[in-house]
Amino acid sequence: xxxxxxxxxxxxxxxxxxxxxxxxxxxxxxxLRGMALSLQRVDLFGGGRFIGLVNYTRxxxxxxxxxxxLATFALALMIVPLxxxxxxxxxxxxxxxxxxxxxxxxxxxxxxxxSVTIVTLIxxxxxxxxxxxxxxxxxxxxxxxxxxxxxxxxxxxxxxxTTIWWSIGLPMMLFLAGLQQIxxxxxxxxxxxxxxxxxxxxxxxxxxxxxxVVLVIMLQTAAQLQIFGQAxxxxxxxxxxxxxxxxxxxxxxxxxxxxLGYATAAAEVLFLLIVLLTxxxxxxxMRGSEGDGGR
Amino acid sequence: xxxxADQRTELYLQRFFGECGAHYGTATDVSKVEGECGIITAMxxxxxxxxxxVKVSSNVxxxxxxxxxxxxxxxxxxxxxxxxxxxxxxDYAAEGLLEPVEPYLAEAGLSPSAxxxxxxxxxxxxxxxxxxxxxxxxxxxxxxxxxxxxAGLMKGGKPVLPTSPEEMMLQAKQFTxxxxxxxxxxxxxxxxxxxxxxxxxxxxxxxxxxxxxxxTIRLQTLEAERIVDFFRTITASGVSTRNQDTPAAIGSFxxxxxxxxxxxxxxxxxxxxxxxxxxxxxxxAYTVYPYPRxxxxxxxxxxxxxWVVPKRERTPEQRRAIARFxxxxxxxxxxxxxxxxxxxxxxxxxSPAFKALPHRINIAPIATxxxxxxxxxxxxxxxxxxxxxxxxxxxxxxxxxxxALADAERRVNExxxxxD
Amino acid sequence: xxxADFSPSRARWSPLTLVAILLAAFVMLAPLIWTLxxxxxxxxxxxxxxxxxxxxxxxxxxxRSILQGNQVFRWxxxxxxxxxxxTLGVLAxxxxxxxxxxxxxxxxxxxxxxxxxxxxxxxxxxxxxPQHQLFADLRLHNSYPGLILPGLAGPFGVFFMTQYMRxxxxxxxxxxxxxxxSRLRLFWKVxxxxxxxxxxxxxxxTFLASWNAYWWPxxxxxxxxxxxxTVGLAAAQMNYAQTSGxxxxxxxxxxxxxxIFIVYILFQKHIVRAMSGAAAK
Numbered sequence: 001x002x003x004x005x006x007x008x009x010x011x012x013x014x015x016x017x018x019x020x021x022x023x024x025x026x027x028x029x030x031x032l033r034g035m036a037l038s039l040q041r042v043d044l045f046g047g048g049r050f051i052g053l054v055n056y057t058r059x060x061x062x063x064x065x066x067x068x069x070l071a072t073f074a075l076a077l078m079i080v081p082l083x084x085x086x087x088x089x090x091x092x093x094x095x096x097x098x099x100x101x102x103x104x105x106x107x108x109x110x111x112x113x114x115s116v117t118i119v120t121l122i123x124x125x126x127x128x129x130x131x132x133x134x135x136x137x138x139x140x141x142x143x144x145x146x147x148x149x150x151x152x153x154x155x156x157x158x159x160x161x162t163t164i165w166w167s168i169g170l171p172m173m174l175f176l177a178g179l180q181q182i183x184x185x186x187x188x189x190x191x192x193x194x195x196x197x198x199x200x201x202x203x204x205x206x207x208x209x210x211x212x213v214v215l216v217i218m219l220q221t222a223a224q225l226q227i228f229g230q231a232x233x234x235x236x237x238x239x240x241x242x243x244x245x246x247x248x249x250x251x252x253x254x255x256x257x258x259x260l261g262y263a264t265a266a267a268e269v270l271f272l273l274i275v276l277l278t279x280x281x282x283x284x285x286m287r288g289s290e291g292d293g294g295r
Numbered sequence: 296x297x298x299x300a301d302q303r304t305e306l307y308l309q310r311f312f313g314e315c316g317a318h319y320g321t322a323t324d325v326s327k328v329e330g331e332c333g334i335i336t337a338m339x340x341x342x343x344x345x346x347x348x349v350k351v352s353s354n355v356x357x358x359x360x361x362x363x364x365x366x367x368x369x370x371x372x373x374x375x376x377x378x379x380x381x382x383x384x385x386d387y388a389a390e391g392l393l394e395p396v397e398p399y400l401a402e403a404g405l406s407p408s409a410x411x412x413x414x415x416x417x418x419x420x421x422x423x424x425x426x427x428x429x430x431x432x433x434x435x436x437x438x439x440x441x442x443x444x445x446a447g448l449m450k451g452g453k454p455v456l457p458t459s460p461e462e463m464m465l466q467a468k469q470f471t472x473x474x475x476x477x478x479x480x481x482x483x484x485x486x487x488x489x490x491x492x493x494x495x496x497x498x499x500x501x502x503x504x505x506x507x508x509x510x511t512i513r514l515q516t517l518e519a520e521r522i523v524d525f526f527r528t529i530t531a532s533g534v535s536t537r538n539q540d541t542p543a544a545i546g547s548f549x550x551x552x553x554x555x556x557x558x559x560x561x562x563x564x565x566x567x568x569x570x571x572x573x574x575x576x577x578x579x580a581y582t583v584y585p586y587p588r589x590x591x592x593x594x595x596x597x598x599x600x601x602w603v604v605p606k607r608e609r610t611p612e613q614r615r616a617i618a619r620f621x622x623x624x625x626x627x628x629x630x631x632x633x634x635x636x637x638x639x640x641x642x643x644x645x646s647p648a649f650k651a652l653p654h655r656i657n658i659a660p661i662a663t664x665x666x667x668x669x670x671x672x673x674x675x676x677x678x679x680x681x682x683x684x685x686x687x688x689x690x691x692x693x694x695x696x697x698x699a700l701a702d703a704e705r706r707v708n709e710x711x712x713x714x715d
Numbered sequence: 716x717x718x719a720d721f722s723p724s725r726a727r728w729s730p731l732t733l734v735a736i737l738l739a740a741f742v743m744l745a746p747l748i749w750t751l752x753x754x755x756x757x758x759x760x761x762x763x764x765x766x767x768x769x770x771x772x773x774x775x776x777x778x779r780s781i782l783q784g785n786q787v788f789r790w791x792x793x794x795x796x797x798x799x800x801x802t803l804g805v806l807a808x809x810x811x812x813x814x815x816x817x818x819x820x821x822x823x824x825x826x827x828x829x830x831x832x833x834x835x836x837x838x839x840x841x842x843x844x845p846q847h848q849l850f851a852d853l854r855l856h857n858s859y860p861g862l863i864l865p866g867l868a869g870p871f872g873v874f875f876m877t878q879y880m881r882x883x884x885x886x887x888x889x890x891x892x893x894x895x896x897s898r899l900r901l902f903w904k905v906x907x908x909x910x911x912x913x914x915x916x917x918x919x920x921t922f923l924a925s926w927n928a929y930w931w932p933x934x935x936x937x938x939x940x941x942x943x944x945t946v947g948l949a950a951a952q953m954n955y956a957q958t959s960g961x962x963x964x965x966x967x968x969x970x971x972x973x974x975i976f977i978v979y980i981l982f983q984k985h986i987v988r989a990m991s992g993a994a995a996k
Contacts, residue, residue, distance in 0.1 A: 011898045012824060015815030019808040019873055020827065026868035027834055030845035037845060041713075044369045045390055064706065090739065093732055106983050107740050110747070113975045115927050115945040118968045121952055122746045125753065125765060125965075130536075130543040133749045136766040147538040150484040152693060165743070226840050229929040233949060236485040240688030247840050247930070254844055255362035255934065257677050259713055264844050271841035278836070307938070314951045317780040317963055330959075354939045357950045366934040370851040550763030565959070 038265035044258040055265035065266060067241060068249040071156065075245065076224040078160040084216055087168055091175030092205070105176070112169035116229035123162040124234060152242035155235050159243055162230055171216045178212030179205070214285045218278050225274050246270050303350040304612040306620065309374040310335060311358040325630040330565040334634055342623050349616045361676055368392050373605035375617060379426060381417035381599040382668055382675035388425045389673060394604045395423040402618035405625050414639040417599045417667055426601030427621050430636035432560040433597035433661050434492045434586050441580035442554050446470040456587040460525045463589065467534035470554050479535035480553035482544035483691050487683025489558065494686050495596035496586050497522045499666045509671035510711045512678070514704040515697070521590065523689050523696045530690050537691060551576030557586065560658070563635025567653055583654045585661050597665035599639070637662060673714050681706045754965035761961045777966035787967050789940060790947035791974065794926060796859055797943055801866035801925040802918050808867055809917065810910065813876025814902050818888060828877070834870035840930070847934055857941045862932055866925050872917050879913040880906065926975060944971050
């Protein structure tokens with residue numbers, strides 16, 4: 001369990017020091033400062049006095065906040081499973097050396113390079129019932145356009161669809177990378193056994209991809225629980241707060257209502273939820289199969 | 296950039312009203328452009344051209360821009376001049392974030408008594424002026440007269456507007472039957488200001504006490520229920536659009552797809568331009584009136600835009616430049632009213648040029664019937680957001696009227712309880 | 716080990732698979748094509764009728780307006796500086812730290828590594844408000860450092876580089892040390908070149924994440940000459956633009972996406988290969 005260097009000196013410390021400084025100043029210190037803020041009644045422009053857990057008790061009595069938790073989880077549930085399955089399917093289909101596969105890989109990753117502002121702009125003009133591509137198509141076919149941006153449930157789907165379209169590239173790439181690390185002889189053995197493609201997929205490919213699947217789900221869950229730009233730009237949290245995500249709630253509390261302490265408390269709740277959820281996912285799926293500290 | 300390369304005094308200006316540099320980036324002839332965005336862009340271009348020793352850089356923010364302004368103030372780096380709704384000024388003034396503007400007015404040779412009563416009182420807090428009023432604005436019914444004629448709702452060249460909710464419903468049904476198009480174009484999506492404006496206007500009309508104290512709102516009243524129930528019913532009865540946001544509603548009205556678009560004074564200029572362009576659906580088919588009286592008295596909820604000066608360190612040159620900008624803005628108040636907004640200066644109200652602008656006779660009553668929210672109420676922008684969000688959900692049938700009013704009341708009161 | 720370049724499974728798709736792939740590709744591309752078509756229409760033709768985009772006439776007028784001078788240039792350059800700066804910074808800090816944690820022995824090494832790993836659990840959003848205060852105290856808002864620095868604190872890169880550097884045989888160090896090379900020289904001449912695939916992967920992730928960042932630039936870059944593309948286009952897409960300037964707005968969006976698309980197409984092969992992470996020659 002020894003690291004490469006055998007000399008025991010402080011050179012190593014010098015190598016890690018630049019990062020540690022950035023890490024402590026810009027992540028750990030703000031984290032602690034945030035925890036302190038969450039226990040104060042303080043507005044955006046300063047002041048502040050200690051009020052204990054009042055911000056937290058207020059939060060859990062605040063229907064708007066509780067609804068934002070529900071909306072955030074609903075979105076994560078709509079996005080993560082679909083995104084994982086679609087990305088896996090695409091990776092399986094495109095995991096070959098042909099020119100066509102390369103082109104399609106490019107197509108499916110292309111949306112990932114766009115910024116959230118452009119993505120939501122594009123999708124507004126796809127989804128809007130009156131001005132969007134889908135609306136125009138529906139009207140041309142004589143159908144009633146779906147109220148994607150004005151119905152509480154449909155507007156959640158609007159965010160989910162937009163997000164899946166936007167973020168399919170990365171998980172697909174991760175799955176492709178995972179597929180390439182499966183040694184070829186495993187497949188040869190399966191071929192010798194005359195296993196059907198389905199059986200090969202179930203018995204060989206998927207188990208070998210387990211780590212990647214868990215990784216994708218954990219990364220995506222953490223990412224989607226922090227969904228912000230899409231909700232702010234595409235639906236503005238509406239209609240009637242149906243798509244107000246937790247991060248949008250935090251943003252509004254801080255910068256529209258100036259309640260910095262309250263907003264920070266909400267951010268701490270989000271932090272806790274993400275830690276609990278990803279930890280649960282990790283523990284339940286990876287129990288016993290890993291060593292210490294990622295070694 | 297080397298020091299001394301640019302000797303000009305820099306003023307950092309932040310505004311909403313939209314970004315249209317691509318169309319009007321070099322325009323300096325204010326009389327030749329249309330719409331809020333075009334006119335403000337041309338005005339600032341002209342100021343820069345007339346004042347070679349001053350450089351005003353514009354920062355255009357997404358409407359209404361307050362989160363961004365708040366972030367700047369929290370970072371202690373606010374702009375020199377900012378557009379602000381008059382209802383919001385008291386928040387920032389109470390936090391000590393704004394400078395009183397009397398010194399600038401004095402330097403610019405502007406007397407507060409030259410302002411209209413409405414605009415002066417809108418920027419006055421505790422006896423001090425905290426902004427240079429730019430306009431008074433409120434909600435209006437923008438009307439497609441061609442469709443109104445087709446629906447048999449024109450009389451003597453004027454649209455027939457309802458005088459009661461029952462009448463409005465009947466006229467709406469008649470309109471939609473005869474034209475096959477919605478009577479009302481409502482932006483009920485992502486436009487909290489619209490729903491709030493309707494409720495404010497008709498509550499003020501019924502003389503209901505919306506704010507018993509500056510720290511409490513009262514919305515669970517029969518007066519409020521009446522209003523919300525009516526808009527909920529009319530929205531549900533197939534005579535109104537339901538899924539439009541503001542851009543969609545504007546587009547819809549400009550394409551002649553509905554009878555009435557209730558929105559603000561700020562659209563007059565742009566719609567009038569459409570009405571004067573042959574071949575456009577609104578060509579010779581546009582007029583505009585205040586919100587009709589449906590309950591109580593004839594009253595409109597109004598607000599205003601003002602230019603405020605956030606507190607920060609400034610050089611004497613910058614202070615003089617701000618005064619010059621104020622003077623310029625005051626001198627060009629008429630140009631700004633071409634957007635549709637009502638003047639901030641009494642002299643402009645009385646000027647023949649203003650009276651000669653189209654439709655201004657129709658909307659002139661707002662000058663006397665306009666009412667703002669009580670000035671002592673803080674967080675008016677946030678309150679409008681909360682009230683509008685709940686009420687829009689009720690208009691749209693997504694929430695029961697009583698529930699929406701109760702939720703709006705509770706949320707606003709919780710917010711106000713947190714202000715100091 | 717040699718990189719296996721997409722060798723497994725048969726090279727042909729079944730008709731059903733092909734149809735599914737084509738359908739998915741259509742869903743992927745249709746919004747992009749729609750945007751392109753909208754950007755090629757005269758603004759007035761789209762008022763209240765975006766369906767007009769599906770039929771000619773088309774025009775390049777909107778793109779000409781952009782070239783005539785528009786802030787979108789400035790925003791594009793800001794985005795490139797911020798994303799490029801963040802990427803270089805992350806690669807430098809994480810490579811150094813990764814080397815230290817993976818291959819050197821020093822007091823509290825293990826403790827410090829776990830301390831850094833714990834940071835993986837801290838979501839950006841949980842610290843952004845105090846970060847905003849901190850940067851206000853340091854007067855760093857509306858500056859490039861203000862936009863770049865918060866991106867350097869994330870521990871993922873350190874974790875990633877540490878893992879990668881552990882896999883490099885330690886005999887390499889020992890041989891070089893016998894030759895009397897200094898630690899820094901060894902790191903720079905021997906180890907760093909071996910980690911190029913990992914650098915590429917981490918670089919791509921970091922660049923994209925930074926390119927797409929929204930909340931931090933929204934509250935930190937509040938002056939339009941410091942806007943990144945993400946924030947600038949958000950400010951530009953207002954009611955006016957969406958009705959009377961839709962074509963122009965879409966042209967801005969397309970124009971703003973062209974550079975990153977070019978980068979992507981040029982580096983596509985490397986991106987895919989980099990992500991396989993196993994290409995140690």
